[in-house]
Amino acid sequence: MDLADPLKYYRNLKNETMSLQNHWQKIYLHQSPDHLGWFQSQPLQVLNLIQEYLPERQAPIIDVGSGVSGLAGDLLAKGYQDLTLLDLSQAALDQVKNRLGPAAKQVRYIQADILSHQPSKKYQLWHDRACFHFLQTPLERVAYLKTLLQALALGGLVLFSTFSPQGPKKCSGLPVRRWGEEELSNELGSNFLLVTSQKEDHQTPSGSFQAYGIYLFRRIK
Numbered sequence: 516m517d518l519a520d521p522l523k524y525y526r527n528l529k530n531e532t533m534s535l536q537n538h539w540q541k542i543y544l545h546q547s548p549d550h551l552g553w554f555q556s557q558p559l560q561v562l563n564l565i566q567e568y569l570p571e572r573q574a575p576i577i578d579v580g581s582g583v584s585g586l587a588g589d590l591l592a593k594g595y596q597d598l599t600l601l602d603l604s605q606a607a608l609d610q611v612k613n614r615l616g617p618a619a620k621q622v623r624y625i626q627a628d629i630l631s632h633q634p635s636k637k638y639q640l641w642h643d644r645a646c647f648h649f650l651q652t653p654l655e656r657v658a659y660l661k662t663l664l665q666a667l668a669l670g671g672l673v674l675f676s677t678f679s680p681q682g683p684k685k686c687s688g689l690p691v692r693r694w695g696e697e698e699l700s701n702e703l704g705s706n707f708l709l710v711t712s713q714k715e716d717h718q719t720p721s722g723s724f725q726a727y728g729i730y731l732f733r734r735i736k
């Protein structure tokens with residue numbers, strides 16, 4: 516990727532998106548959720564944070580890189596009514612639809628690369644567990660932030676889960692960038708204020724633990 520030439524980057528993005536999409540499609544087509552290192556059937560910490568800081572059940576919520584997480588089902592069960600799931604992998608979105616059964620039609624599904632996605636509505640909560648941490652270059656993160664700023668209402672919340680500085684260096688075979696609270700605050704810049712953060716020790720199917728950081732920010736300008 517050529518950082519000096521953003522246009523070239525955007526031209527390359529399409530090819531990169533295709534290969535990333537294949538990477539994730541293969542995973543979701545060939546592996547069951549309980550064999551995926553990152554899978555959580557009940558993401559309790561995040562669910563509790565959402566209920567505490569966003570009690571309004573009509574508030575629009577987007578889960579970016581939603582995968583096959585149980586979060587959507589849990590949020591519907593708690594009465595949240597305006598959910599959007601976005602993922603590169605159509606197979607992941609289809610699995611969640613099947614799992615939700617009749618409740619699936621209460622959710623919007625978007626198959627897209629978050630770096631080039633053009634949001635068509637404003638959200639009160641942007642949740643991202645383990646999509647942002649794959650972005651290795653400043654230019655990718657600039658593109659991500661651009662989408663985030665287009666999509667998030669002023670006063671809205673951003674809830675990130677990433678590998679923390681003590682976490683692994685790879686996820687699904689891809690290199691990741693690990694984030695601490697201060698670094699991430701600096702990266703997001705003055706539009707966002709850190710509200711709270713937590714540590715999460717996630718247990719993988721093989722029984723090992725991975726150190727995640729959960730960071731909640733509010734958009735202040």
Ligand SMILES: C[S@@+](CC[C@H](N)C(=O)[O-])C[C@H]1O[C@@H](n2cnc3c(N)ncnc32)[C@H](O)[C@@H]1O
Binds near residue numbers: 583603649687
């Ligand atoms: C490690 S998985 C986490 C899935 C889910 N958030 C969870 O906690 O189980 C990362 C997810 O992000 C998606 N993803 C990765 N890069 C993406 C991108 N640029 N745009 C949209 N989705 C992306 C992948 O398809 C995958 O489902």
